[in-house]
Amino acid sequence: MKSGDGTSKGVGACEEALQRLLVGKPVVPEHVALDLSKLTASIVSLEAGFDRGYLKKSRKAHLPLLAQIEAVRAEASKGAGSSSGKKIRQMESQLAALEKTLSIAQMQRDNVLAQNMMLWQRVRELEHSMAYSRSGHSAKVESLLHSDKGMTFTSA
Template sequence: MMSADGSGLIACAEALQRLLIGKPNVSAHVGLDLSKLTASIVSLEAGFDRGYLKRSRKAHLPLLAQIEAVRNKTNKGFASGGNQLRQLEKKIVRLEEELARAQEQRDRVLMQNIKLWERVRELEKATIGKSSGNVRVLHYPD
């Protein structure tokens, strides 16, 4: 263990940097969610006990402020990300509703076209036997 002088603070600052870049020495800190970053995690990563970094030590305050800033920035990013996620979810719901309306409209138009097709075929069959020069039989592929 290092002493409570500047070398311990340097070790903690280096530990914080390792955590920020995702290359910690402590296996339990691999993949750490930075929104959960605490002074005790940084202390453990530096090789100290959980209570090494303290607010009562003036020399530790800048590092503690950095840790808090990282945590707050990460939490803020998650909050805005959560808001963005909710907006995207609402957009998906709107698009799904629009798709359902478009499919219903398509189905109605298809049904109308089928009915018209059937009516045209009926009329053609009815006029084949009649000798009207005004009616021409159209041949459609089946």
């Protein structure tokens, strides 16, 4: 774009793109949740709809915008040290909570498996007694049906 009007339209588009990136509302999907410490002129150019090399230091009209991009990146990098420590602590806390949830789920699973095994065993005993009762021994079936064999079940 050789005309001054065209250049200012391009810079304006890049300025709008930079603002979208700063407020976290980019139009390019790859720029969603962009870490501002990684902001570059090529990212702003792409967000504005141009190729990666649109913004250049050799173009005087681009210098203020390039300086602004650099300032944003430097500020974000400076604050990244304290925020990364905070992120690590937050992630460690989330990990501890997930480990606790996993442990509870494993205990519940083990309890349910034990109950299922006891139920399976009881069904096998009843099946055997039913087969035995068909041969004329109904008293044995009655006693098995009414006994609980000391089993208690709890909900998981």
